[in-house]
Amino acid sequence: MKTSFILRPLLVLFILGVTLLSSCKKNDPDPEANRNKFLGTFDLTETCSGSPYEYEIVISAGFDDNEVEIKDFYYPGVNATATVAGNKITIPSQEFTGQYQGEPITVTISGSGTLSGGKLTIDYNATITDLGSDQCTAVAIKQ
Numbered sequence: 001m002k003t004s005f006i007l008r009p010l011l012v013l014f015i016l017g018v019t020l021l022s023s024c025k026k027n028d029p030d031p032e033a034n035r036n037k038f039l040g041t042f043d044l045t046e047t048c049s050g051s052p053y054e055y056e057i058v059i060s061a062g063f064d065d066n067e068v069e070i071k072d073f074y075y076p077g078v079n080a081t082a083t084v085a086g087n088k089i090t091i092p093s094q095e096f097t098g099q100y101q102g103e104p105i106t107v108t109i110s111g112s113g114t115l116s117g118g119k120l121t122i123d124y125n126a127t128i129t130d131l132g133s134d135q136c137t138a139v140a141i142k143q
Contacts, residue, residue, distance in 0.1 A: 034085070035062075035065060036061075038089060040058070041056060045139050045140075046138045047138075049134050055072070057140060058072075066084055067082070067083055068081070068082050068083075068089070069082075070082060070091075073091075074124070074136070075128075080109055087116065088115075089112065089115065091122070091124060092110060093110035094108070094109060100131065106128070109126045111123055111124020
């Protein structure tokens, strides 16, 4: 009888604890679902030091759930890796090698932006070794 008297309150506490813990919701949004809104083909207009330049980019899923790859961003062969959180995209500083007029070059790129509806706006800096740097704004419309 004493055992039953002690076990009942413990059983009630256990059931209450399990019920409370199972009703908790995860506060963080699903990073993969968040990333998916950035994926696709975009028509991009890029404005740097000179005239606007138009081309197409493809944004695909990266390795992590909050990561994307932007194919041919700024310069052919520059496949920039970026992270996304909410409607924000961040391109951390990264280097790429290529050629310009037959000479080897290094392109360093970094920036950030936002996605609103189907419009992605990214402000970024691009530096090409021995050629200088550009402050650029890219406005991309999802196809």
